[in-house]
Amino acid sequence: MKENLSLRLVTGVMATADAFLREGQKLFRPLGLTPAQYNVLNILAAQEGSISQRELGDHLVVDRSNVTGLLDRMETAGWVRREDDPDDRRVYRITLTAAGRKLWTRVHPHYLEIIAQVTRGLGTPAMRDCIVTLQQLEARAAQWKFPDDLDNERI
Amino acid sequence: MKENLSLRLVTGVMATADAFLREGQKLFRPLGLTPAQYNVLNILAAQEGSISQRELGDHLVVDRSNVTGLLDRMETAGWVRREDDPDDRRVYRITLTAAGRKLWTRVHPHYLEIIAQVTRGLGTPAMRDCIVTLQQLEARAAQWKFPDDLDNERI
């Protein structure tokens, strides 16, 4: 039973992330939030001043086109505000509204609590080791070598 | 710097899975495949005979409604076939077509190769430990305790 360890590891990462996302929705949904929107709230709450949509997209590691619709919905909900950048008329600066900050203040403790629950029982060394391994995986994934022959195989 | 280890772990899992998905698309896209469709191919290829949509959905850990559209597109592409179940007229039995199996045979080695690349340099114990930790996380995520007070907090 010398199973493919690498495959099991990668599959495990995907499955675990999937479970987190799935369960996270149960927390966010009753508040009218989606996981992606909670991410935005989180980034903006950590921000001192404002941030451009471009920067927000970089933080989210998401296509810029995605940020537009995301902010549209959050602006409609009243959690976020777009302001003109005085220095560059191409960019919008994004800030949390009072309602947005209040929402974040309410959700965030619950989120931390859930994370504490999920990791309860794990030892500090195990968590540290896992974090290191994950970082190595993420770094290596970002620079994997594409198989050249795939293009030629095209029918 | 006594950072929240739990938070970093969970965030790390999400970020790593995200990187995998993102890079995986680069492999699948030139073949006209999406990651979700590759998953279906994988499940069907491992299957001896046929499988119902319901079972397929369970394997994917996805809503049943999702399977319908997924199979619609794959059936159109000619990779998959829906057949009537002789015993139960409510269910469709799904099988790989010859083209579907051929596609899987072509992609699968590349996928394994990428996974091998990504995990290169990681020791067997580190991978084993990480897998165990991930399994614990996934199991705990599936049974986390929902904060009761959220509903009452609704404005």
Added chain:
DNA sequence: GAAGATTGAGCTCTCAATCTTT
């Protein structure tokens, strides 16, 4: 009534194309 499959609405995501400003 319960189970398998489907449909429709809403959100997230990618990519390609476009528009305005730099």
Added chain:
DNA sequence: AAAGATTGAGAGCTCAATCTTC
């Protein structure tokens, strides 16, 4: 030409509602 933002098409996901069959 390059950069920030937007739009539209296509895919995936969830949930709620519906249809047929058990």
